[in-house]
Amino acid sequence: MHIPVWLLYALIALVFWGITGVTQKLSTNHISTQLSFLWFAVAFVPIALVILATVPLDWQVKPRVFWLAVAGGTLNGLGAFTSFAALERGGKASIVIPLVYLFPLVTIFLAMVFLHERLTGVQVTGIVLAILAAVLLSREAPRQGDASR
């Protein structure tokens, strides 16, 4: 079976991000989401330093691309903030978390309109199953006696 390189990388991201689902929960069992986010962000510094020390980078990038990449970090982190806010402002985790996993729909819309990506029928089926899977998998049964969830 031939696995395309892009798929291999995507599966690596899936595994790493999947493990963060556990470590993040272990973290926020002990400290606030704010302190947890702070140390999450601090950990990005050594990663960046390792990259700067070991990978030859081509800094000749258009200013527009440079700032869009920076904005990527801000958008992503801001999304984490708003997801915490949803949970703290009365959202039940069993509804909020599966709901936010619908975010790939926005990406697909933008990718088709602005990046002119085109999908085959098989890919569309796979994507629909993937989004359904993420929504179902992220849905934990509410704990007994925990009315807030």
Next chain:
Amino acid sequence: MAGGYGAPRRVEKRVSVTASDQTRASTEKQGFPPWLRFSLLTILLWGVWGALSKAVSNEIDAYLNQVLFTLGLIPLVAVVLRSHRLAGGRNRRRGIFYAFITGILGGTGNIAFFKSLTVGGQASVVVPLTAMSPLVTVLIALAVLREALSASQKVGLVLALAAIYLLSL
């Protein structure tokens, strides 16, 4: 979550409802409740991030992208540093340790995600695929933490494997 720091699977209930919260809640009764607005905002922010990452990946490599992503976190760190909720916690050392590990894993995952987009993965495929990260979370919970799967998680597990197969064709 997406890349980076996502919605916690389950946070401990430690928020006390203050009088001002209640006033706000009653004034916000009309229209979407605040939690729904924040949820939709999250969908928008992460969704835009996915497409933006692809647009950027056409022009810069995964490593530079990760360095620049890190710069983008600085304003958020500045905001968090002002939070009065940084103090306290039941076991700060352990909580901070796991948060740091989350960052190392999340950042490394980011690089793989950017790599996937740079070598030709389409955002409309890679983003839904990597958004299935709860698959791994659930498998770990099952194997290590011995947590039971809910019925919907079992269905999700089967759909996830089918999705990976279809997207690999």
